[in-house]
Amino acid sequence: MKPHDPLVLGGKEFQSRLIVGTGKYPTMELMQQCHEASGADMVTVAVRRMELPGTGKTLLDYIDRDRFTILPNTAGCYDADSAVLTAKLAREAGLSDFIKLEVIGDEKTLYPDTEELVKATKTLVKDGFVVMPYTSDDPIVAKKLEDAGAAAVMPLGAPIGSGLGICNPYSIRIIMETVNVPVIVDAGVGTASDAAVAMELGVEAVLMNTAIAGAQDPLAMAHAMCMAVEAGRLAAKAGRIPRKLYATASSPLEGIIGT
Structure with missing residues (x-):
């Protein structure tokens, strides 16, 4: 039986610690199946890439709004003003007060423009949004985002879509020591072991x-990610043994008669 260990964001409880996206799937039906297999409670939707109403069945028709919390994101925005406008459009469309804030600074690396990101965070927080900014793995920027009112900070594990895994775990650890809001790894995960490593941090x-x-088999990978996030969370709470240079016997001889 899973322990009651909810993720709390913006005053709302989520039972899963895995948040999944909606892009790049070959079919909407497969996306639906993967969402279910992932066990996620929250799914991201790129506002600027959504279909207009009246154009047939849209992305939102494939998401159970009673089952999943929509996390609109401002993907494709390159300055604070466009990101703020996109977030407001999402709320006007009835999607959510939650927003995954992306303000991209470079088209090739998709690294964030942190100056514009902090600016947009301040504006949206004042307007009542629950802001979850995608940011670099810089502890100073993470602290500025917290001070600006972000409900969480989401440092990249590696560049978006790269699948490189957690390239700088030490920066992630420093961020966790620097801020008091939840830290969520966003971007760079390539396989289940990467997700487990992130959670173990x-x-x-x-x-x-x-x-x-x-993935070659998205449905299987969604299930694997579900298990990896749960395993990583349990391992982090359990506490790993210290690393040692030399062996330590699993069955010590001390106390055995005749030794």
Whole structure:
């Protein structure tokens, strides 16, 4: 039986610590199946890439709004003003007060423009949004985002869609020591072991899209990610043994008669 260990964001409880995306799937039906297999409670939707109403069945028709919390994101925005406008459009469309804030600074690396990101965070927080910014793995920026009112900070594990895994676990650990809001690894996960490593660092959750949608068997990978996030969380709470240079016997001889 799973322990009651909810993720709390913006005052709302989520039973899963895996957040998944909606892009890059070959079919909407497969996306639906992967969402279920992942066990996630929250799914991200790129507002600027959504279909207009009246154009037939849209992405939102394939998401059970009673089952999943929609996390609109501002993907494709390159300055604070466009990100703020996109977030407001999402709320006007009835999607959510939650927003995954992306303000991209470079088209090739998709690294964030942290100056514009902090600016947009301040504006959206004042407007009542629950802001979850995608950011670099810089502890100073993470602290500025917390001070700006972010409900969580989401440092990249590696560049978006790269599948490189957690490239700098030490920066992630420093961020966790620097801020008091939840830390969520966003971007870079390639396979289940990457998700487990992220969770074992002690982060609150992992957000991913390409690792599932781009897998050879997305449905199997979604299930694997579900188990990996749960295993990593349990391992982090259990506490690993210290690393040692030399062996330590599993069955010590001390106390055995005749020794």
